[in-house]
Amino acid sequence: MLDRPPAFFVADHLALDFLNSIASPRGVPVEWLRDGRDLVDWLEQANVIAPDVAARFRQSNDQRALDCVAVSAREFRDWLRGFVTRHMGKPLTTDSARALGPLNELLAEDTSYPVVEAAGGEQALRLRRVRRWEDPDELLRPIAEAAADLVCSVDFRLIRACEGFPCTLVFLDRTKAHIRRWCSMAVCGNRAKAAAHRAKKRDK
Numbered sequence: 001m002l003d004r005p006p007a008f009f010v011a012d013h014l015a016l017d018f019l020n021s022i023a024s025p026r027g028v029p030v031e032w033l034r035d036g037r038d039l040v041d042w043l044e045q046a047n048v049i050a051p052d053v054a055a056r057f058r059q060s061n062d063q064r065a066l067d068c069v070a071v072s073a074r075e076f077r078d079w080l081r082g083f084v085t086r087h088m089g090k091p092l093t094t095d096s097a098r099a100l101g102p103l104n105e106l107l108a109e110d111t112s113y114p115v116v117e118a119a120g121g122e123q124a125l126r127l128r129r130v131r132r133w134e135d136p137d138e139l140l141r142p143i144a145e146a147a148a149d150l151v152c153s154v155d156f157r158l159i160r161a162c163e164g165f166p167c168t169l170v171f172l173d174r175t176k177a178h179i180r181r182w183c184s185m186a187v188c189g190n191r192a193k194a195a196a197h198r199a200k201k202r203d204k
Contacts, residue, residue, distance in 0.1 A: 007032045007042055010183045011171040013154065014146035017046060019081050020169045022074075025187070027166040036066025039073055039139060048142045053133045062136070069136040076106060076140065080147055084170065088159035092151065100151065106144040109137065164188025 005025065011017045021032040021042055033039050037058060044054040057066060079102045087096060112131045119126035131138055158173045162183040169183035182189040 004030055004032070007045055008169055008183065009046060010169060012174050013150055013172045014046060014048070015080065015143070015150040016084070016159065016170050016172055018077060018143050018146065019084060020183075021077065024166055024168045033070055033073055033077070036063055036068075036070045036136065039070040040066070043139060043142075049133070049139070056133070057136065057139070060136070066136045069139055072137075073140055073143065076102065076143070076147075079103075084150075084156075084159060087156050088161075088170070089157060092156050096151070103144060103147055103151070106140060107148060110141045110144070111135075111138065112141060162188050164191055 008020045008023060008025070009017050011020055023030055031038075032042050040049070040054050040057045043049045044051060049057075060066060083096075083099060112129045114127050115130050116125055116127055118124065131141065154172060158178060160171055160173050160180065162169045162171065163181045164183065164187070167183055167188050171180065171183055173180040
């Protein structure tokens with residue numbers, strides 16, 4: 001798809017940006033995770049993996065394994081979208097934990113480890129989680145962590161779907177008054193304003 005637009009990073013949370021890796025910005029579904037190379041590109045653009053890690057996976061001789069991870073990513077995204085769609089707009093309850101099997105299974109496969117390193121600034125040291133990035137399956141671990149953070153740390157009442165038609169993007173409303181309506185004021189917001197202006201002119 002030569003005219004595929006750049007991926008959207010407007011959700012204010014990595015897990016929701018991941019949901020937005022398939023969207024219909026112009027009414028036609030666009031998939032940003034078609035294969036393993038797409039997945040690596042998206043993770044690099046999302047600042048999940050460093051450019052040197054992305055380059056290493058792109059040069060891998062086992063592109064089939066990378067494509068399999070992209071399939072797993074799309075399957076996990078479908079599950080996460082279902083969970084978020086069912087619960088957004090209302091607080092999560094302890095009963096929600098029963099549906100988290102796919103997330104916990106993915107988290108259980110993590111092989112990362114913590115390291116203590118110099119932090120700089122007022123804090124001398126910091127704890128950081130490091131991955132070896134040896135296996136394509138590791139590419140899904142940061143997404144699983146982001147999904148876990150979303151479920152445990154985010155008020156689901158503040159997850160919104162863009163009001164723009166036919167936009168399908170979701171986002172976390174971090175505005176002070178919680179009145180965000182659009183994925184992007186520059187795109188859907190302006191489109192809605194233009195449509196309202198045209199309607200007003202017609203009604204005169």
